[in-house]
Amino acid sequence: MSPQSRQIPQSDADVIELSRHDPEEFTELFRRHAPCIQRYVTRRLGPDAADDIVAETFLLAFRHRDRYDPSRADARPWLYGICTNLIGRHRRAEIRQYRALARTGADPVTESFTDRVDDRVSASGAHREIASALARLSAELRNTLLLAAWSDLSYEEIAAALGVPVGTVRSRLSRARGKLRKILPQEPQA
């Protein structure tokens, strides 16, 4: 099939299906989702580790594309699940960076994003407290909370990404938010 005669794939599942016959199609999945995956991983671990994890997430996805359930149109939960597993390997580094931020106010993770001076300055004073709270969450609460806050996944999709029931996602989120609320300075209601 020549590229000209090929229909434009509508869903990720279509892309993955096509990639079973023409592996090169898989780069389309990378093009679609690597930007958000990279941002997510960078927010958790910083730019250096993120490059490795993004590349490896898609490589693992590629190697196991035959197992993808074609009834799931959107591949993001699958990809976030893989990258969450890979992030787990860096747990101590992640926690250390939160602690460094909480201690010093300087965030090793965002330091190199130098073209956003405005953002850095406008970052609220609460970022130390947030870092301090994130450092204290268990891995499963942190995974759930950060997927909820930083990916656009629904609760159902987070459940699929983490391989747990949706009720577990809800209860983990409420526990994690409660812990976060305790540590954050109370702001007056607008």
Place this chain on the structure above:
Amino acid sequence: MNEMDQLTRFRGEIPFGVTPRAEQMFRAALDTELSSEQHLVSPPRAGIFGRRLAGLRGARSSWRYAIALPVAAALVTGALVAVQPSGVQAMTLQQLADRAAAAALAQPNLSAGQWIYQVLAWKTPAAHQHVGPNPSIQSGWMTADGTITYGGAGSIGNPIYPYNKIDSLPRNPEKLDKYFRSLDPVKNDNYGVVVFSQIEQMLFAMVVPPWLQAEMYHALALIPGIQVKDEVKDILGRTGVAFVLPPTGQSEKLEIIVDASDYHLLARGSWDNPSTPSPDIEIAIVKEYPVAQLGSTQPSTVPPSAAELAAEKIAFYEEYAYYQPKINSVAPGEWLYRELSIGGKEQEIWATADDSAQAEYVNGARQVCARTDPCAASEHWLMPAGPSFTLIYPQYPRLTPAEIRQLQNQLKQLKKLPAKKRQAALDKLLSSERKLLKRPSKPLPTLPEYPQPLLATLNSYSTGCTNVAADCNVVNVAANVLTGYGNYPYLDASWFLALADVPGAGLKHITDGAGNPDIEFTFPSQDGVTGILVNATLLNKGDIQYEGYVEDGQQTLVLNQTPVSGPGVRP
């Protein structure tokens, strides 16, 4: 703004987008992958893949995922094709299961807090192996109940199965098999791969008690289609016998190898291509045995002491639990007010966060003394000796508020420039910011993390005591530092893991002079500090609070510790 809004903004400046490096790494790896795929319909278009790079760093990381993969695969695929039962080999499945189970049961039962030293060898597929030796070696420590892991051991804080539920798993292979099947949320009619991979993940990423290992080997034998293979070699060349789960259309070929002579667990492997003789991915246990303490590589079944268990509890809460920091963060020069009780007598003392200056009231007059002042020699310092503030909290460079303001102004000016000149000006601004932010090329020095090297370092600070062999300097320095800047914003568990490993360290439960129930880490040296106090009530709730120390039978308690605006100012 609620906590989710604040969290959404946290690190929000990180942009969407893929870095060229990540993209190149993916494309290079994909390129390699494609060249090894045999069922290619069309070869990759020329020029679509980037230049081949050195490859994926940390290729062994694919391991972590590979271990979890069969279950993940079962989650996303609706159906698995049935595995065909096969003929029986030289050793029967039942014999293998029985012998492996007997070997497992011959192992000692370990108490929950026992440290385990683990060395694993990882073989990754050649296509992933661009850097470093293959197999690569990973080593580390974990406790037998999985509460703490150091280095590369254990399942990295996310056990495949919760340790606290292990005791309630069925003690019967049929029921265990049925239970593991029930963990498969899509309820495949073929569950072999689900049960097999659940068992192999638990065996290789957790410390499984002997009784459960034995049940697991029997449960493996119940999986339809499972085979025995004699005379297999693992990546380390050891001869073993394997439980083999043949591949199906949707699952890889998997194996678990036990030693051919004594049937202890050796390795696990998985195949991407079942026709190759050796697995594409293999993990072999080089060493796994109990040791007396964190950081030790000498086999020992000496159970952890009461002091070590208490320190492990502190380490667990430090790592996983939430506790409210008493002081969120302080700048090195910021003043702190401390209210102490020394032998029941209250005393107020002010000190900068990095202990570079100290102040107190003497006969109603405020006296401030900096370390560099002549008065320093006669000053009674709260922290007379120990590692510097910057050694405990390495101070990486950061922008000062004035520098940030300056950059902001420059940015404003820049927006007024004509578009043509803007880019050059922006580049210049960015480079000046980068220069301001320049990070050191290697990490700044800090204290060692593991107990033995930390003890050696702390013992090198002279506190004037004589019984150095009994780690008297360690105990005195730890008391100094914990009473001062070692105590905020976080209380690092490394202090206690090291203190618990001071020879002869013990644990007592006491009520301190302020009426708080404490645990007291006790030390044999009578040369200075003999006890370190941690609040027991709070520790039981997952909170860690250092209370003070005991010296010459007299308690020094920290009653209050608060940042204030200057020396002599009360909160």
